[in-house]
Amino acid sequence: MTAKLLQVDNLFCHFDGVIAVADLSFSVRAGEIKAVIGPNGAGKSTLFNMIAGVTRPSAGQIRFDDERIDHLPTFRRARRGIARTFQNLQIFRDMSVLENVMVGRHMRSAAGMTQAILHSSALRAEERAIAAAAMDLLDRFGLASKAQTQAGTLSFGQLKVLELARSLACEPRLLLLDEPAAGLPHAEADRMGEIISSLNRDGMTVLLVEHNMRMVMSLSHDILVLNNGRRIAEGTADEVRRHPEVLAAYLGEAEDA
Amino acid sequence: MVEADESVRRGTVLVARRPSDHVWLILIWLALLTIPFIAPNAYVVSLANMALINLILIASLNLLMGFGGQISLGHAGFFGLGAYASGILNVKLGLSAWLGLPAAALIAGAAALVIGLPALRLRGHYLSMATLGWNAILVVLFNQLVDLTGGPNGLLGVQPFSLFGIRLDTEPRTFPLVWLASLLIMLAILNLLRSRLGRALRAVATNELGADAIGVDSFCTKLLFFVLSAGMAGIAGSLYVHVNQYASPETFGISGSILLIVMVALGGSGTYWGPLLGALIYTAVPQLLLDYEDAELMLFGLGMLVVLIVFPGGLANVPGAFMRRFGLKGRS
Numbered sequence: 043m044t045a046k047l048l049q050v051d052n053l054f055c056h057f058d059g060v061i062a063v064a065d066l067s068f069s070v071r072a073g074e075i076k077a078v079i080g081p082n083g084a085g086k087s088t089l090f091n092m093i094a095g096v097t098r099p100s101a102g103q104i105r106f107d108d109e110r111i112d113h114l115p116t117f118r119r120a121r122r123g124i125a126r127t128f129q130n131l132q133i134f135r136d137m138s139v140l141e142n143v144m145v146g147r148h149m150r151s152a153a154g155m156t157q158a159i160l161h162s163s164a165l166r167a168e169e170r171a172i173a174a175a176a177m178d179l180l181d182r183f184g185l186a187s188k189a190q191t192q193a194g195t196l197s198f199g200q201l202k203v204l205e206l207a208r209s210l211a212c213e214p215r216l217l218l219l220d221e222p223a224a225g226l227p228h229a230e231a232d233r234m235g236e237i238i239s240s241l242n243r244d245g246m247t248v249l250l251v252e253h254n255m256r257m258v259m260s261l262s263h264d265i266l267v268l269n270n271g272r273r274i275a276e277g278t279a280d281e282v283r284r285h286p287e288v289l290a291a292y293l294g295e296a297e298d299a
Numbered sequence: 300m301v302e303a304d305e306s307v308r309r310g311t312v313l314v315a316r317r318p319s320d321h322v323w324l325i326l327i328w329l330a331l332l333t334i335p336f337i338a339p340n341a342y343v344v345s346l347a348n349m350a351l352i353n354l355i356l357i358a359s360l361n362l363l364m365g366f367g368g369q370i371s372l373g374h375a376g377f378f379g380l381g382a383y384a385s386g387i388l389n390v391k392l393g394l395s396a397w398l399g400l401p402a403a404a405l406i407a408g409a410a411a412l413v414i415g416l417p418a419l420r421l422r423g424h425y426l427s428m429a430t431l432g433w434n435a436i437l438v439v440l441f442n443q444l445v446d447l448t449g450g451p452n453g454l455l456g457v458q459p460f461s462l463f464g465i466r467l468d469t470e471p472r473t474f475p476l477v478w479l480a481s482l483l484i485m486l487a488i489l490n491l492l493r494s495r496l497g498r499a500l501r502a503v504a505t506n507e508l509g510a511d512a513i514g515v516d517s518f519c520t521k522l523l524f525f526v527l528s529a530g531m532a533g534i535a536g537s538l539y540v541h542v543n544q545y546a547s548p549e550t551f552g553i554s555g556s557i558l559l560i561v562m563v564a565l566g567g568s569g570t571y572w573g574p575l576l577g578a579l580i581y582t583a584v585p586q587l588l589l590d591y592e593d594a595e596l597m598l599f600g601l602g603m604l605v606v607l608i609v610f611p612g613g614l615a616n617v618p619g620a621f622m623r624r625f626g627l628k629g630r631s
Contacts, residue, residue: 094512120514132509134502136569144495145502149514151495155523158494159487165494172495205509212513 146211368504373430379551381536407533453547567613
């Protein structure tokens with residue numbers, strides 16, 4: 043059995059008496075792509091925010107690599123190896139495309155205040171390595187020609203790819219993708235799917251929330267279905283597709299559309 | 300391996316195409332060095348001294364506010380704390396100005412640390428409010444601690460810097476010191492902005508959520524630059540008190556802090572060269588308005604409104620705006 047990279051145990055989250063996530067347990071194995079799906083309001087975003095450290099769980103545990111992380115602030119979870127993208131993009135719009143990815147190298151570099159002020163040779167060497175690593179990522183995602191462009195001027199699709207590149211600059215072990223295909227036209231959504239599956243082939247563990255069923259079904263090794271904050275099914279695409287409760291709660295609606 | 304070499308080489312090109320600001324900085328400061336020789340009288344040199352001290356103040360505030368998005372309404376207070384710290388150590392304890400200078404930086408920085416620890420933990424305008432209160436308290440202390448500060452009459456008898464037994468007590472003699480200090484501060488700011496810390500600061504300023512998600516500690520980043528910015532203001536204060544051999548409370552009031560913010564905005568908030576213009580205006584305009592002293596603040600305010608309505612990015616962005624207008628490629 044493959045090692046569990048992320049382990050969620052009996053997780054609860056309620057806001058002012060409204061239960062968003064109730065008694066949820068599941069795990070993500072190293073090397074897999076796991077999708078979380080469910081109708082609007084099922085608790086996917088809340089779950090995501092609890093794993094990333096934006097929302098505090100009311101009860102329960104989140105373990106990453108067998109260590110509890112549910113008390114840690116977001117940046118510490120990122121430093122442990124959890125990077126994320128956002129559904130509604132959190133880009134540094136005033137900075138260049140290259141600089142956006144370079145910030146992603148922040149936690150993988152070490153130069154301190156004194157070195158920075160003195161512009162030491164160690165700092166310059168590190169800066170070159172940061173720029174080179176960032177440029178390699180831009181190359182890989184076809185954004186190299188935009189390196190010096192102000193990020194805010196990019197198209198929505200390019201920003202989605204840029205945000206993914208930025209999170210990869212952290213060299214994460216777990217990638218949290220919050221609706222990576224949302225708002226993208228068909229072709230770009232397909233390309234995003236190809237990027238995710240190529241990352242996974244290189245060994246990246248991915249947890250994604252996504253509404254695009256075609257993407258979820260084709261990419262995921264394992265699917266967790268939520269409804270009203272509870273798990274109603276978990277399994278492969280085929281298993282989930284046939285699950286009666288899923289059909290009732292979710293896919294039934296989708297088929298009408 | 301060949302690929303790795305290639306990418307490192309490209310990294311070198313990417314980083315190396317930037318030192319032009321360093322070159323500009325050296326060229327401008329070399330040009331400034333001629334001021335004592337071409338100035339018609341000592342008064343003009345004293346204005347140049349004041350402008351360079353103001354530059355340290357405005358550039359350090361711009362680092363925090365323009366690049367870091369954190370508004371301090373107490374920058375004149377840190378300036379005053381540095382001035383009084385260095386001045387009092389000199390007058391009461393006979394400490395040399397050369398020791399007062401780092402002491403002023405440390406004391407102002409330590410004060411910022413104490414204010415920033417609680418105020419920066421909260422998002423929003425808490426830093427502005429905390430620093431506003433801080434500046435108000437300082438002005439009261441400068442006025443009331445008469446035994447230490449000389450109260451409203453000011454701190455008298457501050458000794459100038461001296462070098463090899465030569466007292467730097469005339470304008471042409473203090474100029475090289477202020478020139479060097481301002482150059483080093485401008486260099487430090489440029490280097491900081493070109494480092495991972497500067498990038499992190501700008502990232503936190505534009506999008507804290509995004510910065511957190513990639514492992515940037517927003518709180519520590521903001522705190523570091525708040526402390527650095529206050530420390531630089533402390534250095535400006537020490538220079539001020541030993542150059543003028545005097546300090547009085549009204550120099551360091553809240554209106555001073557507000558004017559500094561105005562100068563950051565006028566010069567071009569978040570631009571490296573903006574503070575140079577801000578310092579020029581801050582020093583020159585009051586001289587032009589000497590006859591209308593009461594209206595000074597109002598005229599500054601009006602001027603800022605006009606400039607910022609016409610050029611929202613501040614004066615430093617005017618050339619770029621013109622070039623874009625005429626279809627040329629602008630440099631920011």
